[in-house]
Amino acid sequence: MLAVASPRWHRLLVVSFALLTVAGCATAPETGRRQVLLIDSAQEAQLGLQSFQKIKRDTPVSRDRQANAQLQSVGRRIASVVNIPHADWEFVLFESDEPNAFALPGGKIGVNTGILPITQTEAGLATVIAHEIAHVSARHGAERMSQDLLVQVGGTALTAALGSQSSVTRDLAMQAYGVGTEVGVMLPYSRTQELEADRVGLLYMARAGFDPNEAVGFWERFQAENRGSGTGAPAFLSTHPLDDARIAQIQRFLAQAIAEYQAARR
Numbered sequence: 267m268l269a270v271a272s273p274r275w276h277r278l279l280v281v282s283f284a285l286l287t288v289a290g291c292a293t294a295p296e297t298g299r300r301q302v303l304l305i306d307s308a309q310e311a312q313l314g315l316q317s318f319q320k321i322k323r324d325t326p327v328s329r330d331r332q333a334n335a336q337l338q339s340v341g342r343r344i345a346s347v348v349n350i351p352h353a354d355w356e357f358v359l360f361e362s363d364e365p366n367a368f369a370l371p372g373g374k375i376g377v378n379t380g381i382l383p384i385t386q387t388e389a390g391l392a393t394v395i396a397h398e399i400a401h402v403s404a405r406h407g408a409e410r411m412s413q414d415l416l417v418q419v420g421g422t423a424l425t426a427a428l429g430s431q432s433s434v435t436r437d438l439a440m441q442a443y444g445v446g447t448e449v450g451v452m453l454p455y456s457r458t459q460e461l462e463a464d465r466v467g468l469l470y471m472a473r474a475g476f477d478p479n480e481a482v483g484f485w486e487r488f489q490a491e492n493r494g495s496g497t498g499a500p501a502f503l504s505t506h507p508l509d510d511a512r513i514a515q516i517q518r519f520l521a522q523a524i525a526e527y528q529a530a531r532r
């Protein structure tokens with residue numbers, strides 16, 4: 267339908283092209299995948315901070331000292347091997363039975379108490395946190411927002427929408443980062459983003475000194491839990507779709523991760 271593009275779409279294409287030229291080119295860390303990103307990392311971090319503040323107001327925080335201490339320790343170790351601009355790391359354990367975890371730009375990581383029986387060990391928890399941090403470093407939220415902006419916002423509104431005070435940007439951010447009426451309901455990551463977070467996360471946990479072999483165990487326990495629950499997929503599964511490709515891919519990159527793990531321990 268390119269031949270009969272309406273003036274509105276024509277305008278959108280022109281503005282989009284200009285933005286793509288100025289700010290759109292990026293590559294994902296470790297994998298080198300090309301991405302379209304229309305939001306800079308400072309704007310993104312600001313949106314993440316606002317969303318995290320809302321989630322903290324709406325969700326009880328766990329007072330379990332031991333679990334909190336483990337989350338802080340594992341979280342800091344992984345964050346120390348990752349260089350993300352504008353990151354102000356914060357790791358919060360939320361009191362919720364849903365086996366879920368999430369990450370927001372700017373380095374805001376939330377883990378639900380409901381996932382701890384599945385993570386079991388420090389390395390199990392490291393698998394989850396490294397996966398979430400990989401979503402942040404690869405800027406998967408900004409990538410989704412950029413795709414939504416290109417699809418939904420017309421011509422002249424696009425430039426205005428990219429201003430941090432714009433309600434359009436806010437709405438898209440709410441959608442992308444799941445701060446709607448119900449906390450934790452996020453748009454699913456694409457299969458590409460999901461597998462990328464697994465692959466990059468595996469390297470991060472290894473560099474932080476956690477045995478990457480344990481990532482396989484975690485995802486197997488997680489799969490078993492999902493099959494046994496029978497009440498439909500838990501939240502982490504709907505935002506982090508699971509398939510057989512996941513464990514197969516981890517096994518493909520395991521040798522590289524083990525080499526990095528051994529190098530990190532020397």
Ligand SMILES: [Zn+2]
Pocket residue numbers: 397401455460463505506
């Ligand atoms: Zn994920």
